[in-house]
Amino acid sequence: MGKQRDLSTGIVAQIQALRQQGLTQIAEQLGISQSSVCKALKKNCSKRTNCSGVRKTSARDNKQLRKIAVSNRFKSTSELTGLWNKQTGADVSRSTTYRRLRELGFKSRVPAVKPMLNKKQMEKRLKWAKEHGEWTAEDWQKVVFSDESRSFGDQGPCVWRRGGETYNHECVKRCVKFPQSVMVWGCMSARGVGKLCFLKKTVNAAVYQDVLETFLIPTVEEQFGEEDFIFQQDLAPAHAAKSTKDWFTKKQLEVLAWPANSPDLNVIENLWAIVKRKIRDRKPTTLDQLKQNIATAWEAVSAETCDKLVKSMPRRLQAVIQAKGAATKY
Secondary structure, eight states, X not given: OOOOOOOOHHHHHHHHHTTTSOHHHHHHHHTOOHHHHHHHXXXXXXXXXXXXXXXXXXXXXXXXXXXHHHHOTTOOHXXXXXXXXXXXXXOOOHHHHHHHHHHTTOEEEXXXXXXXXXXXXXXXXXXXXXXXXXXXXXXXTTEEEEEEEEEOOOOOOOEEEOTTOTTOGGGSEEEOSSOSSEEEEEEEETTEEOOOEEEOSOOOHHHHHHHIIIIIHHHHHHHHTTSOOEEEOOOOHHHHOHHHHHHHHHHTOEEEOOOSSOGGGOTHHHHHHHHHHHHTTOOOSSHHHXXXXXXXXXXXXXXXXXXXXXXXXXXXXXXXXXXXXXXXXX
């Protein structure tokens, strides 16, 4: 096939003038090929491209899509396309919807997960943050943080959000504490990670006290010796049980008062995230392999990393105060 000849300036001008018409009509009217029309319009003629240069959606349609996306953050692109076509009477494809969403600043991202907070809990978080607002980084270095973590399930649907909306109320995934999965207990301080415990059964008060005796006590003896420290735990039923409180009294251990539903204040949550990232690409085929991966990643966390996390506590408190008790980015 011979080389396609260049179109004259006059023909190109006519094509530009007729660009509101369809590709076929322009080609037939001017007696040239469709590919020549595409070339003149500087468009790539393919199934995904509107070679006439005419956008299928108006500014008004795009504004409607923005409203749909904001109201349906967790819908898929296909579902948003269906809603958009239904509300505007348009007939756009999934790929068109995706491009318009990108143009509007939306990106599909894994949602941040934050616990649900009621008004009373937010008030208590704010009060707690203010009460401990004068604590320095050195004060927090005396705290041993603890937590259970279940891992490593499905992340769920993505969310449509724009820049700066990561922690907006409607963009975060709500979670109920302790979804069914394998659970691990751990503790840490600014001096490093503590002993790790893989829990084999439901954690009631008796099981929790056994974990503290077997894993917490050796950790604080190793890290603090005869120095004073403060133990942090959340308000899980086994933690708040009367027998557990009696156990702390018997052991003469000081326990830090803690607001409910406040994982953003517990630096060990970030430590769990580090461990999960380290093992994310590994594909264990047995439970023992999974446990070994977790233990290896846990032990590899440096004391410097732990110290850096603990030093973030003053900033976390300030963030809670600024958010008036609501969830923060931490």
